[in-house]
Amino acid sequence: MSGNDILQKVLTFVLDSLRYWWACIERMIGIGFDSKYGDKEDKSSRQVTLIRVLFGLLIIAFLVVSARVIYLVTHNGEEYKKAVYSQRQTTDVIIPYERGSIYDSKGTVLASNIKKYIVVLDAKQVTKYAEQKGNPGYITATADALHDYLGFDREEILEFIANNPEDAYERISKDENGKVIAIDAEKIQPLREAIAKSINSPTDLAIYGIQFEDSYERIYPNSTLACDVIGYVNLGDEGQYGLEQYYDDILNGVNGRSFGYINDYTNLEKEIVPATDGYSLMLNIDASIQRIVEEKIVEINESMDYEDRPGSYNTGVIIMECDTGNILAMAGYPFYDLNDPRSVTIDKYYSQKQIEEIMSDFAKREGWINGVSSNIFFDNGDTPYLKVLNEETGKDDIVLLSEEQLNKLDDDLSGYVRDGVWKNFCISDTYEPGSVAKTITTAIGLDSGKLTGNENYYCNGYIQVLDRTIRCSHKWGCSTDGTPTDLRASLVKSCNPAYTQFGKIIGKDTFLEYTKDLYGIKTNIDLVGEVSAENLVFNEKTLNTVELATSSFGQGYNTTMIQMICAFNSLINGGKYYEPHVVGKIIDSNGCVVTNVEPRVLKQTVSESTSDTMIDYCIGVVEESYGTGWRARPAGYRIGGKTGTAQISGVGGYQQGQYVVSFMSFAPADDPQIVMYVVIDRPNIADQSTGAVQQSCILTKNIYTEVLPYLNIPMTEELSEKELQELEEKGIYTSNIVVDEEETFEEGIISENNENEVSEGSEE
Amino acid sequence: MREKKDKRKQNKEPLISYKGIDLTIVFVSLFLSVFCLVFVYSASAFELNDKVTLLKIIHVTSSERLLFMTLFYIFAGIIMMLVVASFNFRRLEDFIPNIYRYVIKNPTIYYLVSCSFFIYIEVMKHVGGNSGGDGAEAVNVGLGTIRKANGAYRWINVIPNSRISYQPSEVVKLLLIIAFAIMLYNAGMMLQKLRGIALYLTIAGIPSMLVLLCSSDLSSSIVIFAVLFIMMIVAGHDYRKTGLTILVIGLLGFLVMLALIIPNKGKPESEIHPYQAKRILAWIYPDDYPATSDQTTQAMYAIGSGGLFGEGIGNSMQKIKKLPEAQNDMIFALICEELGLFGGLLVLSLYFVMLLRMFMIACETNDMFDRMVVVGVMAHIGLQVLINVCVVTRIFPNTGLPLPLISAGGSSILFMYIELGFVLNAGKRIERR
Numbered sequence A: 001m002s003g004n005d006i007l008q009k010v011l012t013f014v015l016d017s018l019r020y021w022w023a024c025i026e027r028m029i030g031i032g033f034d035s036k037y038g039d040k041e042d043k044s045s046r047q048v049t050l051i052r053v054l055f056g057l058l059i060i061a062f063l064v065v066s067a068r069v070i071y072l073v074t075h076n077g078e079e080y081k082k083a084v085y086s087q088r089q090t091t092d093v094i095i096p097y098e099r100g101s102i103y104d105s106k107g108t109v110l111a112s113n114i115k116k117y118i119v120v121l122d123a124k125q126v127t128k129y130a131e132q133k134g135n136p137g138y139i140t141a142t143a144d145a146l147h148d149y150l151g152f153d154r155e156e157i158l159e160f161i162a163n164n165p166e167d168a169y170e171r172i173s174k175d176e177n178g179k180v181i182a183i184d185a186e187k188i189q190p191l192r193e194a195i196a197k198s199i200n201s202p203t204d205l206a207i208y209g210i211q212f213e214d215s216y217e218r219i220y221p222n223s224t225l226a227c228d229v230i231g232y233v234n235l236g237d238e239g240q241y242g243l244e245q246y247y248d249d250i251l252n253g254v255n256g257r258s259f260g261y262i263n264d265y266t267n268l269e270k271e272i273v274p275a276t277d278g279y280s281l282m283l284n285i286d287a288s289i290q291r292i293v294e295e296k297i298v299e300i301n302e303s304m305d306y307e308d309r310p311g312s313y314n315t316g317v318i319i320m321e322c323d324t325g326n327i328l329a330m331a332g333y334p335f336y337d338l339n340d341p342r343s344v345t346i347d348k349y350y351s352q353k354q355i356e357e358i359m360s361d362f363a364k365r366e367g368w369i370n371g372v373s374s375n376i377f378f379d380n381g382d383t384p385y386l387k388v389l390n391e392e393t394g395k396d397d398i399v400l401l402s403e404e405q406l407n408k409l410d411d412d413l414s415g416y417v418r419d420g421v422w423k424n425f426c427i428s429d430t431y432e433p434g435s436v437a438k439t440i441t442t443a444i445g446l447d448s449g450k451l452t453g454n455e456n457y458y459c460n461g462y463i464q465v466l467d468r469t470i471r472c473s474h475k476w477g478c479s480t481d482g483t484p485t486d487l488r489a490s491l492v493k494s495c496n497p498a499y500t501q502f503g504k505i506i507g508k509d510t511f512l513e514y515t516k517d518l519y520g521i522k523t524n525i526d527l528v529g530e531v532s533a534e535n536l537v538f539n540e541k542t543l544n545t546v547e548l549a550t551s552s553f554g555q556g557y558n559t560t561m562i563q564m565i566c567a568f569n570s571l572i573n574g575g576k577y578y579e580p581h582v583v584g585k586i587i588d589s590n591g592c593v594v595t596n597v598e599p600r601v602l603k604q605t606v607s608e609s610t611s612d613t614m615i616d617y618c619i620g621v622v623e624e625s626y627g628t629g630w631r632a633r634p635a636g637y638r639i640g641g642k643t644g645t646a647q648i649s650g651v652g653g654y655q656q657g658q659y660v661v662s663f664m665s666f667a668p669a670d671d672p673q674i675v676m677y678v679v680i681d682r683p684n685i686a687d688q689s690t691g692a693v694q695q696s697c698i699l700t701k702n703i704y705t706e707v708l709p710y711l712n713i714p715m716t717e718e719l720s721e722k723e724l725q726e727l728e729e730k731g732i733y734t735s736n737i738v739v740d741e742e743e744t745f746e747e748g749i750i751s752e753n754n755e756n757e758v759s760e761g762s763e764e
Numbered sequence B: 001m002r003e004k005k006d007k008r009k010q011n012k013e014p015l016i017s018y019k020g021i022d023l024t025i026v027f028v029s030l031f032l033s034v035f036c037l038v039f040v041y042s043a044s045a046f047e048l049n050d051k052v053t054l055l056k057i058i059h060v061t062s063s064e065r066l067l068f069m070t071l072f073y074i075f076a077g078i079i080m081m082l083v084v085a086s087f088n089f090r091r092l093e094d095f096i097p098n099i100y101r102y103v104i105k106n107p108t109i110y111y112l113v114s115c116s117f118f119i120y121i122e123v124m125k126h127v128g129g130n131s132g133g134d135g136a137e138a139v140n141v142g143l144g145t146i147r148k149a150n151g152a153y154r155w156i157n158v159i160p161n162s163r164i165s166y167q168p169s170e171v172v173k174l175l176l177i178i179a180f181a182i183m184l185y186n187a188g189m190m191l192q193k194l195r196g197i198a199l200y201l202t203i204a205g206i207p208s209m210l211v212l213l214c215s216s217d218l219s220s221s222i223v224i225f226a227v228l229f230i231m232m233i234v235a236g237h238d239y240r241k242t243g244l245t246i247l248v249i250g251l252l253g254f255l256v257m258l259a260l261i262i263p264n265k266g267k268p269e270s271e272i273h274p275y276q277a278k279r280i281l282a283w284i285y286p287d288d289y290p291a292t293s294d295q296t297t298q299a300m301y302a303i304g305s306g307g308l309f310g311e312g313i314g315n316s317m318q319k320i321k322k323l324p325e326a327q328n329d330m331i332f333a334l335i336c337e338e339l340g341l342f343g344g345l346l347v348l349s350l351y352f353v354m355l356l357r358m359f360m361i362a363c364e365t366n367d368m369f370d371r372m373v374v375v376g377v378m379a380h381i382g383l384q385v386l387i388n389v390c391v392v393t394r395i396f397p398n399t400g401l402p403l404p405l406i407s408a409g410g411s412s413i414l415f416m417y418i419e420l421g422f423v424l425n426a427g428k429r430i431e432r433r
Helices: A003-029 A040-088 A123-133 A137-150 A154-163 A185-200 A242-246 A287-303 A352-366 A403-422 A434-448 A487-493 A496-506 A508-518 A545-552 A561-572 A608-623 A693-710 A721-730 A741-760 B002-012 B023-044 B062-086 B089-095 B097-104 B107-128 B168-192 B194-215 B218-235 B239-264 B275-284 B290-305 B331-364 B368-392 B410-432
Strands: A089-095 A109-121 A210-219 A232-234 A238-240 A256-262 A268-273 A280-283 A314-321 A327-333 A385-389 A396-400 A462-465 A468-471 A576-578 A583-587 A593-596 A601-604 A640-650 A653-667 A674-681 B051-054 B058-061 B139-141 B146-149 B152-157
Touching (some): A003 B194, A040 B331, A040 B368, A109 A185, A123 A154, A185 A210, A287 A314, A287 A327, A287 A693, A434 A487, A434 A561, A462 A496, A487 A496, A496 A545, A508 A545, A508 A561, A561 A674, A608 A653, A640 A693, A653 A693, A674 A693, B062 B410, B107 B152, B152 B168, B152 B194, B168 B218, B194 B218, B194 B239, B290 B368, B331 B410, B368 B410
Antiparallel strands (some): A109 A210, A232 A238, A256 A268, A314 A327, A314 A674, A462 A468, A583 A593, A653 A674, B139 B146
């Protein structure tokens, strides 16, 4: 095809088109034409079909749209509703509640709160204001104020505002680790004043965008006082240990809110939902008694300085009211500062020897030690090393601990120490109670009728039970003067062979029947961390001849202090086993009593007459010339009690030279009002086996000397010159003594006898 | 054939009409106007502070003024609708044959008038200066003859610098439907050939482009073109050629969208031009373009938070400061929030009933002109309803289209009623024959 042809075709097409278009336009305009085109009927039906098709599409579109609307409402409705409400609120500030305080029985504050402030930067406000006024100086003024009064970095603040002009809420008071902290009210005050002044001032640039958010911080005014009972509070009002954890829900309140929203008439409305403060606790514990107890514990621990670091591993004291089960004092040495619980470090609380022991225990558990060595060794602070048996040479190789092992050890140690210090020794630690349990055996015997009190037992120093030899603390037998011991004398002298016999007489079934009510179960004291020791006491299957023998004088099974004191309390108060209570009342923020904790008798353990006999026997322990507890008698009072020295069971049987010594007592003797239990775990003295128990007696005496006068219990005994002088030195008021002259004379002799004859008295 | 038609007529009997005027459409439109009054007032009534003087006599708040103006336009619209419905245009031929023949029946007049609105805007823009008006507040520009808001010139003042103005795009929709109905009535056969279709699309494209270029109103432009396009499809002679045209137009639209998206994707929100590209991107990635997608997000919050039966009339929270144009483009979201899913579906079904009646009229009429007018109005209402609801539910990118009869806006309401008047007129003539 030639070019001409193509040109011709194109031209024809264009001409045709133009002609066609012209015709169309002519027709469209309709001038001169009045008729319609084409076949009307056919056209019409075709158009109707098209309209129907289009309408069908329209129906589908409507359905799709409706489905979409339904989907939005049913699927996203709630979420969108929340979004609607949340963007309504212009400001939303949390008003913190105040956690309940803790008071002692006299109203002394043990735990409370102080108000502090978190600094909040409202970058949006200050940016907006600076824009409105057209003066960026307002931003600088804010940064300057924060820098001048609170020491914030000026550049950082400026940078933050520049980068986040829309951020209306940023907590900027932080510590080095970037954690938000509250600042003391005194530090905030100058800045507050400066802000108020700048806004009213005609010359200075107003400071905008700084707000202060309330925040409460827990404080313990008495720092270490009753630390194990109270416990502390973590960030976010999460109680840890003790009452703080046990009563966490009651102490915590509900946060309030202050929020503004735009109402239907575009006005900003502010609504405040006030915070509900937590309930406060009123304890049965008396801070004065608690303070006396803790002072005496520290005193005696400091005096026990045989080697290394002074003090015992643990010292626990519980004072309980006889007829209510209320805890008047409860302390577990070592103490820690509740205001700074995390400052607990290992060298502060443990001696080098103890640390090495703990580390070796850990190494054993981890399986690092396999040979002759059972310890981790230190040489003057160098890397600790292990001795590992070399099988070829038969000697120990020295192996240094690897970095990884050291880290692991470190973690474990700090955890171990913290936990060890924070926990409450009185309820969380188990130990073998030792001779104190003889009171239980005695009471069982008397109450069941298996023992009458007239038994005669001749002690020659030991008794053979199957393959075990049980020794009396008196090496040649406690019946040295030739007279056989009866039940009372056996208790007073704390004779193990005698009790082995008594246990046999009582028999397994009766023994178990009584003891299952007395120990091995939780007392339900209102504190966190009580252990039951359920698996550490004997049952029908495990209590065989040897176990019965050792159980009768308190060895072989474990209990906790609180279990022992509750059991003992029931033995001397007429058989009533009280549930121990630390909290006496729960009061709301207005001081109204919400809950009054009433004394609760859980069970009757022994009869009243048994109880009376027990009181008599226990008085003998303190007052008889051959009694083991004579050192515990406080000046001016009569008390009863029972000593205990128990071996400590560990890996490979009883530990050489390690003892738990204790003294269980009640006062005054005639009409017991309080029961006290003192336990010293591994006292740091030269010979723990014989001399240790006197430490618990001395501690008991020291505490009684001050607590009994404090409780206004009248003195009944005459004071010797020396005692009077001592009391006067301590400033204890003694003038209320009513003394019968005859009695005074007799008692005087007895006490002198005590001093002279039984000074070597000791026991297992 | 005749029998079939008789049957159709019999089916139509039970439907309500008065003197041949279809009452279903009348009442549905009235009902929608009630919605209009209630929700336009609800959307603006919370603004108390703004006092204005109406006709220099009554002091009212701006929301009351809006209510009165809307009420006025609704009344005017209803009267116009009834007049147009009952007026027999063909009778004019008997009285003024020449004017009827050369003016009233002449599509060129309507067409040129339509175009002249936008040429007027373009001229005034250059003559009178067009500074300001880039914000939401309407500003008088061009010697006070036209008004500008959001950078678009959508209003012409009746008297320069007065408060009374009209939206030419609404007027033009009506005029063009009539013009093209007449054109198709006269020369529908041109659609037999592809070059005829090309001619039609060119003629239809010119006013659409004018709306877009002079008035910067893309949504109206699309609606106008789509309405005329649908009229062409219905009048079309050849299915294959029609289908081909649809394909080509669809492809072109898709390419335009791609051309808008691709070069702008990844740019920061404030740097994207034109704003249409921003809106399309915000539709696809609502989270990446929060400022642009905010209006739709707020509308969806409003719809979702209404629940089944809504917060109660007047209790919407979103209308306060959060949902822009609550009385206008976003009124469907407001209805859904205050009346719940129930209200939303009620409105949709009212529109559907109205469109169903129009569909029946379009099917039954034998007059080509009437059919084309009815199809045009149907397409106009249907498209605007669907696009509006799709926008508030994020099925489509955001475009500013009012909901017919419900959204505030005098010209929109008035001319929508006049369009309905033409539909009723067509419906009346079915029976008359």
